[in-house]
Amino acid sequence: MLDREEYVEQTHFFRTLAERILENIPLQDLLAQLREELLATTRLPLAVGFLLDELKHAGTIHSAMARLPHYFTPFQTFIMRMAENDRGRFDYSTAIEVLRFEAQYKAENATPQGLFLYQFETLSRNRLRYDHGLAAMAGDPQFDAAWREWIMSVRRRLGMVDVADLIYVRSEHYRQRHDSDPDQADRPLPPVLFGEKEGRIALANRRKDPLFLFAALQRHLSYPPVPRRRPVSDQAQMIANLIRKIDQLEMRVKLMEDDQRGGFDLTQFYQPPTGD
Numbered sequence: 001m002l003d004r005e006e007y008v009e010q011t012h013f014f015r016t017l018a019e020r021i022l023e024n025i026p027l028q029d030l031l032a033q034l035r036e037e038l039l040a041t042t043r044l045p046l047a048v049g050f051l052l053d054e055l056k057h058a059g060t061i062h063s064a065m066a067r068l069p070h071y072f073t074p075f076q077t078f079i080m081r082m083a084e085n086d087r088g089r090f091d092y093s094t095a096i097e098v099l100r101f102e103a104q105y106k107a108e109n110a111t112p113q114g115l116f117l118y119q120f121e122t123l124s125r126n127r128l129r130y131d132h133g134l135a136a137m138a139g140d141p142q143f144d145a146a147w148r149e150w151i152m153s154v155r156r157r158l159g160m161v162d163v164a165d166l167i168y169v170r171s172e173h174y175r176q177r178h179d180s181d182p183d184q185a186d187r188p189l190p191p192v193l194f195g196e197k198e199g200r201i202a203l204a205n206r207r208k209d210p211l212f213l214f215a216a217l218q219r220h221l222s223y224p225p226v227p228r229r230r231p232v233s234d235q236a237q238m239i240a241n242l243i244r245k246i247d248q249l250e251m252r253v254k255l256m257e258d259d260q261r262g263g264f265d266l267t268q269f270y271q272p273p274t275g276d
Contacts, residue, residue: 001141002071007107009044012037014100018093024239026247028055047071059248060084074139075119076102082128090126092240097227098122105224106142113194114223115142116151120163121214121226130158146191163210164202171199197221 013034020030031052038045047068054064062081065072076099082088083095102118116137123133134155138148154166168174171194178189194202201220205213217223 001106003042004107005039006042006044006071007103009039009042010103011100011107013044013048014096014103018096018100021093021096021240024243026243027061028052028247031055031061043071055247057251059251073141074136075133078128078133078136079122082126090128091229092244094126094227094229098126101224101227110142112143112147113198114221115140116147117214117217118224118226121211124210124214125226125228131155134158147193150190150193162206164206164208164213167194167213168199168202168206170194171202172196173199173203 016034016037017030020033021027031048035045035048035052038048050068051061051064054067055061058064062077062084065077065080079095079098082090083092102115105114105118119133119137119140122128123130134151137143138151138155143151150170154163157166170190170192172192173196175189175192176196178187197220198217201216202213205216214223214226218225
């Protein structure tokens with residue numbers, strides 16, 4: 001995991017990016033501005049510089065985030081990849097807000113329970129791909145081996161078993177009821193991942209909409225809420241999407257012109273070899 005100051009700077013980066021992107025400023029200019037504003041003692045300015053270079057060459061930034069796995073988590077890369085998917089409906093501004101809230105929560109000593117619920121609600125509320133999303137969640141360094149194993153089991157069983165049941169059977173509340181039953185006391189249980197209160201709330205929300213479960217956990221245990229899409233005019237959203245399209249088209253035209261002039265250099269896209 002990163003130091004706290006890295007998450008503080010990430011929070012500032014994503015918050016400022018979300019505010020200024022509504023002003024229809026090109027993303028390349030925004031990244032160049034924010035790189036100068038960030039704290040130089042952190043690694044984020046270097047990461048933003050790499051994002052800017054990738055944006056100029058490929059027209060996206062999720063590909064650059066994927067090449068920096070030591071700094072950006074797989075879930076952050078997944079969220080940005082879904083936002084930059086031309087066929088998807090995941091709003092770009094909402095994705096940035098999701099990343100901001102997550103970085104802010106990590107800067108405040110996040111717990112694995114709260115982080116899982118936040119990331120899982122993000123997938124549910126925005127109707128993102130559970131298969132890819134849960135696999136990305138399991139790669140977060142905040143989760144230890146027991147958590148990663150359980151998240152991958154959720155990935156396999158989701159749709160067949162209710163998420164409230166999956167949380168309940170891995171809670172302290174379930175263990176207490178199990179130990180008090182003489183017929184079940186000798187049966188071993190997997191490691192407990194959630195507390196007693198989480199188990200009680202999950203038991204009370206069985207066979208209900210998962211969003212009700214998340215809302216109850218946020219009310220009673222102060223888990224972070226997932227940002228929702230802010231209502232914006234269709235014209236502003238169309239302009240923002242048009243600017244992104246123009247940036248991508250400019251890069252494609254530049255590559256075609258270089259190819260026609262015989263000066264297209266593929267080596268600029270090569271990844272440097274890694275030592276064994």
